[in-house]
Amino acid sequence: MKRVITCFCVLLTALSLVACSKEAPVQQPEPTAVVQTTPELSTNLPDNVTPDVINTEKQTKVLIAYFSCSGTTEKLAQYAADILGADIYEIIPETPYTQEDLNYNNSSSRANQEQSDPSARPAISGSVENMENYDTVLLGYPIWHGKAPRIISTFLESYDFSGKTIVPFCTSHSSGIGSSDTDLHSLCPDTVTWKPGERFPAGTSKESIQKWIDNLNLSPENTVGTFNFETKTVLLNSGYEMPILGLGTYSLSDEECESSVSALLEAGGRLIDTAYIYHNEAAVGKAVRESGVPRDEVFVTTKLYPNQFANAAEAIDESLERMGVEYIDLMLLHHPGENDVQAYKAMEQAVADGKIRSIGLSNWYVEELTEFLPQVSITPALVQNEIHPYYQENDVIPYIQDLGIVVQGWYPLGGRGHTGELLGDETISGIAAAHGVSSAQVILRWNLQKGVVVIPGSSNPDHIRENLDLFGFSLTEEEMAKMNALDRGEKHDWY
Ligand SMILES: NC(=O)c1ccc[n+]([C@@H]2O[C@H](COP(=O)([O-])OP(=O)(O)OC[C@H]3O[C@@H](n4cnc5c(N)ncnc54)[C@H](OP(=O)(O)O)[C@@H]3O)[C@@H](O)[C@H]2O)c1
Ligand SMILES: Cc1cc2nc3c(=O)[nH]c(=O)nc-3n(C[C@H](O)[C@H](O)[C@H](O)COP(=O)(O)O)c2cc1C
Numbered sequence: 001m002k003r004v005i006t007c008f009c010v011l012l013t014a015l016s017l018v019a020c021s022k023e024a025p026v027q028q029p030e031p032t033a034v035v036q037t038t039p040e041l042s043t044n045l046p047d048n049v050t051p052d053v054i055n056t057e058k059q060t061k062v063l064i065a066y067f068s069c070s071g072t073t074e075k076l077a078q079y080a081a082d083i084l085g086a087d088i089y090e091i092i093p094e095t096p097y098t099q100e101d102l103n104y105n106n107s108s109s110r111a112n113q114e115q116s117d118p119s120a121r122p123a124i125s126g127s128v129e130n131m132e133n134y135d136t137v138l139l140g141y142p143i144w145h146g147k148a149p150r151i152i153s154t155f156l157e158s159y160d161f162s163g164k165t166i167v168p169f170c171t172s173h174s175s176g177i178g179s180s181d182t183d184l185h186s187l188c189p190d191t192v193t194w195k196p197g198e199r200f201p202a203g204t205s206k207e208s209i210q211k212w213i214d215n216l217n218l219s220p221e222n223t224v225g226t227f228n229f230e231t232k233t234v235l236l237n238s239g240y241e242m243p244i245l246g247l248g249t250y251s252l253s254d255e256e257c258e259s260s261v262s263a264l265l266e267a268g269g270r271l272i273d274t275a276y277i278y279h280n281e282a283a284v285g286k287a288v289r290e291s292g293v294p295r296d297e298v299f300v301t302t303k304l305y306p307n308q309f310a311n312a313a314e315a316i317d318e319s320l321e322r323m324g325v326e327y328i329d330l331m332l333l334h335h336p337g338e339n340d341v342q343a344y345k346a347m348e349q350a351v352a353d354g355k356i357r358s359i360g361l362s363n364w365y366v367e368e369l370t371e372f373l374p375q376v377s378i379t380p381a382l383v384q385n386e387i388h389p390y391y392q393e394n395d396v397i398p399y400i401q402d403l404g405i406v407v408q409g410w411y412p413l414g415g416r417g418h419t420g421e422l423l424g425d426e427t428i429s430g431i432a433a434a435h436g437v438s439s440a441q442v443i444l445r446w447n448l449q450k451g452v453v454v455i456p457g458s459s460n461p462d463h464i465r466e467n468l469d470l471f472g473f474s475l476t477e478e479e480m481a482k483m484n485a486l487d488r489g490e491k492h493d494w495y
Contacts, residue, residue, distance in 0.1 A: 061133055062086035062218060066140035067151055069097055072171040072202045073140045079209040080138055080169075084218070087134075091155050094123035104145065111144055120150040124158065136165040136218055139184075143172035143199070148180040156187045163404060165223060167216060168197035175199070190379040191404035193224045193237060224404050227451055229471060234453065236381035237404045238351075238358035240329070242299050244448060245468060246271025248457035251416065254283040256459040261287035263461040265298065269468050273384075273408075273455040275303035275334055276319060285323030301330040301384075303362060304347070306337030312346035316355060327355055332362045332384055335495055341375045348378050360384070362410075363495045366399050373403075384408040386495075387452055388415075389422060389443060392487040401451060408453040413440055415492045416457075427482050435473045438466060445470045446483045 062084050066077035074090070081088040101110035114120040128134075139155075141148045148170070168184060170177050177199040185194040198212055224237050233241040247264045249257050249272065257280040261272055265287070274284045281302055288298050300323065308315035320328060331347055333340055347359040360382035364372060373379065383400050387393050387409030400407050414422035422428065423439040432442045440456065444467060447454045456467045475483070 062136045062138065063128065063131075063134040064088045064138045064140065065091060065128070065155065067091040067093075067149060067155075068140070068142065069102055070142075073142050076169065076171065076200055076204055076209055077138075077140045079206045080140075080213060083206070083210050083213050084138075086138070089128050091151060092125045093151055094125045111149070114150045115145045115147060117150070121154040121157070122149075122151040124151060124154055127158065131159045131161075134164065135223055136167065137161070139166055139168045141168075141170050141180075143170050143175045143177070143180065146175055146178050146180070148184055152180075152184060153187055156184060160189075162189045162191045163224075165193040165195060165218075167195040169212075170197065170199050171202060171204075172199055173202075191224075191237065193235070193239065193404075195239065225401055225406055225451065227448060229448075232471070234406055236330075236358050236406055237379055238381045240357050240381075242330070242358075242382070242406070242453070243269070243271035245269070245444065245454050245470060246273065246299070247464060247467075248273045248410065248455040249280055249284060250275070250278055250410075250457050252278070252280055252283075252457070252459055254280055257283035258287045260459050260461075260464060262291060263464045264468075265291040265293050267461075267465045267468055269464070270297055271299045271301070271453075271455065273301045273410075275305065275332075276308060276315065277303070277305045277334065281319060281322045282324075285325055289324055295325065299329045300325065301332065302328055303332040303334040304343055305334045306340070309333070309337055309339035309343035312339075312343035313349065316346060316350045320355060327357055329356075330358045330360060330382060331356045332360045332382070333364075335363045336368050336372075341372070344372075344376050348376065351378060358382070360405070365393075365396050369400070369403075379403065380405050382406045382408055382453070384410055386411050386491060386493060387447065388412055388492070389425070389428065389446070389483055389486040390414065390418075390488045390490040391492065392484065394484070394487065397450065397452065406453060407451065408455060409447055410455065411492055412443060412447055412454045412456050418492050425486065427486060431475065431479050431482065434479075435475075437469075437473055440467060441470055441473075442475070442483075445473065445475055446480065449475055449480060 064077045064081045064086050066073050068074035068077070077088060080086065097111065103109040104112060106112065114122060139152065141152045166188065168177065168181055170180060177197045181197040188194065195216060200208070224235050227234050227244050232244055234244050236242055246269055247260060249260065252260055261284055264272065272284055274281050284300060288300060302319055302323070304312055304315050316331065333343055344359070347356055350356040351359060358381035359378060360380040362384040364383055365385065383405055385393060385396065385407070388411050397407050413419045422443070425439070428439045428442050432439045435442070440463070444454045444456060448470060458464050458467065
């Protein structure tokens with residue numbers, strides 16, 4: 001860090017404060033929160049999908065918040081607001097910065113003093129009205145000594161950003177966004193979706209800002225946990241997209257597993273669920289590698305079994321080796337058990353090491369989650385629990401979803417030995433007949449409309465294709481209510 005600052009100071013001495021050339025004291029207008037309204041964003045649902053069943057009411061409302069002393073960041077913030085039709089808010093210091101305050105060559109200048117004190121929180125004049133109305137905040141600032149000015153910390157600590165998406169961007173003379181991105185992220189609650197930030201030089205064009213914004217995917221479907229029925233994906237709180245339907249591989253032999261995964265990938269399915277204890281991770285990996293589908297288009301989940309928890313780091317490496325993949329998309333702890341916190345921390349370390357992209361839990365219910373979550377650093381991206389029409393977990397699902405965690409159901413068709421009764425259920429087969437689809441499709445579609453990801457197990461290619469074909473019909477509110485009324489609290493396995 002010291003080296004960066006030294007080089008930078010030499011460079012900037014030559015440029016002699018060109019970057020911060022506003023006259024002192026900097027004149028600031030009164031803070032304005034709302035200058036424009038976000039235009040409506042369209043949704044592309046199939047013709048026969050009723051919008052009131054899927055939550056399409058939600059629209060992304062974006063706020064551009066920025067701090068700028070010499071106008072560089074301000075200009076880009078204005079471009080962004082124009083492009084998005086977003087509201088814009090200037091973070092204005094209660095005590096404006098004079099030119100001498102901004103003198104980075106003087107170690108006792110105000111800016112330098114603040115930057116060397118992590119606890120400094122310069123006060124802000126005014127505030128954003130109705131922050132709760134915004135889903136997404138684009139947060140702009142200049143780089144000061146490799147970091148965000150401390151007033152950005154004041155801003156982040158002044159509001160509850162839970163459930164919102166924050167995208168930082170900065171301008172600088174030559175430094176990158178560096179650790180300012182992660183430092184600011186650490187000030188936010190776990191439920192914030194923090195998108196990787198971007199640094200821009202002075203004079204960046206509006207077209208470049210447009211390109212950056214296009215790549216951010218700020219559509220309403222891209223908020224954490226909201227199912228996108230067009231792309232058939234959901235954004236996890238880890239920042240990664242996951243397909244909302246796929247294949248479960250429990251009890252499939254190596255041969256069955258390999259051909260089932262191949263059938264899934266051939267039919268366009270991209271989500272596969274396996275586990276150490278299914279003894280078929282190698283078959284899953286082989287089918288994925290030999291499919292010709294690019295690795296980054298496939299999403300592989302596996303799980304650590306409790307007997308691996310004590311040596312989880314080794315178990316993660318073994319899993320990667322068995323599957324022959326460079327990274328695991330999602331790893332879950334299969335059940336609560338001795339050393340589960342320790343195993344979860346090993347998964348957190350594997351995320352930092354790039355071995356796993358997202359982590360989560362399986363068979364954790366309200367009580368278990370309440371006890372577990374305060375002990376870990378990364379909020380699980382997903383919880384996988386038993387969910388089918390006879391065991392609906394209607395109390396557990398919203399609890400998990402409200403934490404910004406995606407829910408996935410196992411035994412969606414009731415599990416082997418129970419599928420006959422469930423698929424033959426009169427209510428379900430009646431709804432299926434009305435739509436000209438199968439009972440399995442009705443159950444899977446019901447899950448999706450409840451925001452539950454499905455991974456039906458199958459070794460039958462016809463079933464695998466059928467289970468992916470869930471987007472040509474939708475269940476009405478009345479049909480959803482009928483399905484919900486089938487709950488018997490009847491668990492089909494012990495965990
Ligand atoms: N985390 C956990 O503790 C846990 C526990 C259990 C399961 N899981 C995961 O959840 C996945 C799903 O559970 P599961 O596979 O055990 O049970 P399931 O998906 O509820 O049911 C699988 C059964 O349904 C049949 N089936 C599938 N599609 C069908 C269709 N369209 N029409 C008629 N029958 C159909 C399959 O037979 P065919 O082969 O003939 O299609 C198979 O016998 C597992 O594979 C596993 O990945 C996780
Ligand atoms: C106190 C201070 C420290 C700075 N530190 C850096 C730095 O570490 N690296 C860098 O590239 N630019 C640095 N700069 C330059 C600013 O980041 C750059 O000029 C920025 O674009 C100014 O944005 P603004 O006009 O929106 O205030 C510093 C400027 C000031 C005033």
